Amino acid sequence: MPQRRASKPQQQHLQHRDTHFRTPVAGTRWRVASLYAWIALSVLFLPSPASAHSGTGLQGGLAAGFAHPFSGTDHMLAMLSVGLWGAILGRPLITLLPMVFPAVMAVGGVLGIAGVPIPPVELGIAMSVLVLGGLVLGAVRPPIWAACIIVAFFAVFHGYAHGQELPSAADPVGYSAGFVVATGFLHLIGIGIGTIRDWPGGANALRCAGGLVALCGALFLGQAL
Template sequence: MKQKRIAAAAALILVSAVASAHPQGGGAHTHGFFDGFVHPFTGLDHLLAMLAVGMWSARQSNARWLPATFLGMVLVGVLTGVAGLAIPGLETGIALTVALMGVLIAVAARLPAALGASMVGVFALLHGNAHGHELPEAASAMGLLVASALLVYGGRMLGRVSPALALKLSGAAIAATGMMLVAAA
């Protein structure tokens, strides 16, 4: 019984974290560097996706450029959001990126370089688009990119130093959290 209450509390925390990261009522954020910098750390979906991209990229052969691809496409996504491009089902898509990255880590999937880059690029475009709508100023975009780089490269370092089993278990936890985010989206 106690475990069910803990699981329910954890689910509520996850749902509230997603809601606080993505205000829907006209953009409640101010738009400075700090706001952009803290944003990826305050939304569980963005935090896990960026860490997962780094973790997964560390185990891909000839994929040192995957983190840079992700960051470049985040910037493209931000620009599309600032320009007003609305992507239908954006929040669900972002949650699915978390789930899929978790699965890829959990099963130690190795993809062809072009497919991996394309997938990571699309994921980054979604995350960047959401941020572009919420944080449209240049200073906030710079903060977002700095924080994203720290998270992706931090995840890459974790992927390099973690034992394979620990990495797979982390991937499974990320995938499960991603599915909870999908259900909440």
Template structure:
């Protein structure tokens, strides 16, 4: 069986196993280590970070030629925008401000990112950064509400950066579109909860 099919099956199985309790367990621990592990403890956050990395790795920058390979700065623009806006959302959450419809919005980001990957949607860098920024504010807001301490915030930004980097590696594999379909299915499952 191809690796891409196995990956898709595993992600789909994870979506079926998703429950609200798995999505946001209690967070008694705080600090850098707790923050770094936080994006791994909820299926919604885990899949969103991986999906953002996968999708950003599959983008090309429109220029004088139809699509050219992006420069290092352009390759980092989308993950950097995601992390910056995640930090802004986390700061708002730490101050007690909650985005309305947060849980549904987070699940919707997982669904939409999966669809974008599965359908190989490409956007100009500015549009991709804006879209990922909105998605990241939601995820950051949830993190900030759950772990408002500064050391925890540094931890989940590091953990999220590592997941984005892992997603970028996955995005270069031939079966990334199958993974996108599985992520979309997981997002649909999360919305149904």
């Protein structure tokens, strides 16, 4: 039997019902993104020393390693920028960049433990904040391989700085694991904040955030020179 076509009032009711069921989804996205934003803001205003890469060595294990990335604004901003840039670039880099950075950072940590000489570490870390913030500001979209190389290059400096501290830690393995987990967590926060790109004015807000990060990077660079 042919199906009866819904009358106009019925169509309006069905449309209203569909809108009603979609609204909580949008509200959930808003709440999740807001949670990420509040977490990021809380992290940014945590007390931090002048430099988290003094090379004096840290005592502790997993908990100390997890807490350490949050004690340095330079490392924190670089990690958030990797997540923000990945969110702007989309698939596959939104998942690839947060995988490349910790992996190469571990290699840098090994170089730091071994004492292999590399260019000035503080200079490389400051440049990472400046460049990654600039990439977010400009919404730069390089090829996949180029984006991975950029992130991997700066990951070496971040890993090397903390690798120098590992030998004096009470539990180097636990400390390393905590540090890598915290780094991934900061990447996820950046990705979460980056979801606002689909909102009205969200893309401009992300670019402004990138500009602020780049400005901080320029200040760090001035201190490192």
